[in-house]
Amino acid sequence: MxxxxxxxxxxxxxxxxxxxxxxxxxxxxxxxxxxxxxxxxxxxxxxxxxxxxxxxxxxxxxxxxxxxxxxxxxxTEGIQFPYSLAKSVDGRVLKSKSMGRWEGTSILKSSTGQNIGLSGYAVSTRDSTAQITFTLKDSLATLNQIRVWTHSDSCAMIPDVGLEFILEKRGYQGNVAYWDFKSYTKVSQFTLGLHKSASNQDEFTLHGVEILSNETxxxxxxxxxxxxxxxxxxxxxxxxxxxxxxxxxxxxxxxxxxxxxxxxxxxxxxxxxxxxxxxxxxxxxxxxxxxxxxxxxxxxxxxxxxxxxxxxxxxxxxxxxxxxxxxxxxxxxxxxxxxxxxxxxxxxxxxxxxxxxxxxxxxxxxxxxxxxxxxxxxxxxxxxxxxxxxxxxxxx
Known part of the structure; x- marks a missing residue:
């Protein structure tokens, strides 16, 4: 298969x-x-x-x-992934377009040292200018809450999804973390970028993005x-x-x-x-x-x-x-x-x-x-x- x-x-x-x-x-x-x-x-x-x-x-x-x-x-749709960056095809909910240097892998590949979570895929970069733009495939759909799943490490760069969003919460366990962002306006597209809070931060691994909702x-x-x-x-x-x-x-x-x-x-x-x-x-x-x-x-x-x-x-x-x-x-x-x-x-x-x-x-x-x-x-x-x-x- x-x-x-x-x-x-x-x-x-x-x-x-x-x-x-x-x-x-x-x-x-x-x-x-x-x-x-x-x-x-x-x-x-x-x-x-x-x-x-x-x-x-x-x-x-x-x-x-x-x-x-x-x-x-x-x-809610659950965790999504930019599959095309790992040489697969984008999912039903989001399409993605990248800038900069990204390296993708999956659980099918022999160990490369990259961490892989439940999505079975991961994309990593050491390029602080790298970005991924996510767009909802449904032209009528919007979002205002995002969870970004990442590798947790003192050397990891910090995700940033643009000025429309503020960081509400961060959680982590072992080597995985999530970052919750919220916007007061509805959007159909957002760009994941990176920034550093310390000079030793030089890598970033993405495990997926999740569209959140306040609805029960x-x-x-x-x-x-x-x-x-x-x-x-x-x-x-x-x-x-x-x-x-x-x-x-x-x-x-x-x-x-x-x-x-x-x-x-x-x-x-x-x-x-x-x-x-x-x-x-x-x-x-x-x-x-x-x-x-x-x-x-x-x-x-x-x-x-x-x-x-x-x-x-x-x-x-x-x-x-x-x-x-x-x-x-x-x-x-x-x-x-x-x-x-x-x-x-x-x-x-x-x-x-x-x-x-x-x-x-x-x-x-x-x-x-x-x-x-x-x-x-x-x-x-x-x-x-x-x-x-x-x-x-x-x-x-």
């Missing part, structure tokens, strides 16, 4: 999609071992739930997690890296745990597995150990965090059957955490053939169309509502699922 990544966003534009309803296993559409997830119902209903959703390109593309956020009533809303951070495997996050995300300690998510959703399934060197024992260690590390930083793992969807990249798909699904199903079997909900192993035939996958047979991702998101959120026991929400979303499937050619 590593070789796909500069065009996958463009290719994921909405396409007309159909799927054979017999391929969707409605009775399977539940979260297994959901006791801890169910206990989060009160936070969801009060709008105080904090979710961190990590994964691969299925998450970076944004259609799957974006629809989840819409259905849960999330009013579920906090949902969805961060993915095209081509990523869970072990990339574990081995290269060297400030991710510090960031988790600051965020303290109530629910941590991990959506990896597609790239592992195609990896000829994947080892289930090594993988299970890495996941177990990560869970222990997270619990040490954020004891109340609940884990939810999702299986990878059934795929056929370049018409190849993923060598370890069944083993990956089996390994994930045996973890001591809540589990959602997206593969089984799709219809099980081999079900992607019908999804492809009916237009729910792109030509690569690895990524879904926007409609395909949105249908999967509706099914996933429906399983959450079942765990939370909200009958009204279940009935409302079930109606949306029915309407969605009818609109793309699935009979009720």
């Amino acid at each position: 590593r070789y796909v990544f500069l065009l996958f966003w463009v290719l994921s534009l909405p396409l007309f999609a159909k799927v054979d309803s017999t391929q969707v296993c409605h009775s399977c559409n539940v979260i297994q071992r959901d006791v801890d997830v169910a206990a989060l119902a009160t936070k969801w209903k009060s709008g105080t739930l904090k979710v961190l959703h990590l994964g691969d390109s299925h998450i970076q593309i944004g259609h799957f997690s974006g629809e989840i956020k819409r259905l849960l009533g999330v009013k 809303s579920i906090d949902y951070q969805d961060l993915g890296v095209a081509g990523a495997q869970f072990t990339h996050l574990k081995s290269r995300g060297n400030v991710a745990l510090d960031q988790i300690e600051l965020l303290k998510p109530d629910l941590l959703i991990c959506s990896f597995g597609t790239n592992e399934a195609y990896n000829a060197n994947w080892n289930p024992a090594t993988y299970s150990q890495a996941v177990a260690e990560f869970m222990q590390d997270v619990k040490a930083k954020s004891p109340e965090t609940v884990f939810l793992f999702t299986s990878p969807p059934d795929t056929r990249s370049q018409k190849r059957i993923p060598k370890f798909q069944q083993q990956v699904v089996q390994t994930l199903s045996e973890l001591p955490a809540a589990y959602y079997d997206l593969n089984q909900v799709m219809g099980g192993f081999g079900s992607s053939a019908e999804w492809v035939k009916n237009g729910c996958f792109l030509k690569d047979q690895l990524h879904l169309t926007k409609e395909g991702y949105q249908l999967q998101a509706k099914l996933f959120v429906l399983s959450l509502f079942k765990s939370w026991g909200d009958q009204a929400a279940i009935e409302s979303l079930q109606n949306q699922v029915n309407q969605h499937t009818v609109s793309i050619g699935i009979p009720k």
Whole structure:
């Protein structure tokens, strides 16, 4: 999957999609071992739930997690990143343009000494004149509060987002920090610049920017890296745990597995150990965090059957955490053939169309509502699922 990544966003534009309803296993559409997830119902209903959703390109593309956020009533977009500076493609919310010298990296690259957080990407500079201009892609949208996530170090230069903004708050933990800025006017664009408060400050690393809001809303951070495997996050995300300690998510959703399934060197024992260690590390930083793992969807990249798909699904199903079997909900192993035939996958047979991702998101959120026991929400979303499937050619 590593070789796909500069065009996958463009290719994921909405396409007309159909799927054979017999391929969707409605009775399977539940979260297994959901006791801890169910206990989060009160936070969801009060709008105080904090979710961190990590994964691969299925998450970076944004259609799957974006629809989840819409259905849960999330009013903020979460952490964004200037992906183009790390040789990927910009996200759904912000486009970016840089000046000066910036060096980008990701968790896919071998260690370069750069710190990488939950976004899975980082851009660094030693050029005090370097800038990045961020512009909202929605021409009608505006913002007046920004959080800048950076590396925390005595030698780090200080972020500055222009005269329209004042610094309201700074927080830090270990090697990661955030800077909160607020403007009394609404803007659609801002420029991140740098300044020094001491002569030894000669470097700067950006982990992302976040558009904040005063509205009470579920906090949902969805961060993915095209081509990523869970072990990339574990081995290269060297400030991710510090960031988790600051965020303290109530629910941590991990959506990896597609790239592992195609990896000829994947080892289930090594993988299970890495996941177990990560869970222990997270619990040490954020004891109340609940884990939810999702299986990878059934795929056929370049018409190849993923060598370890069944083993990956089996390994994930045996973890001591809540589990959602997206593969089984799709219809099980081999079900992607019908999804492809009916237009729910792109030509690569690895990524879904926007409609395909949105249908999967509706099914996933429906399983959450079942765990939370909200009958009204279940009935409302079930109606949306029915309407969605009818609109793309699935009979009720």
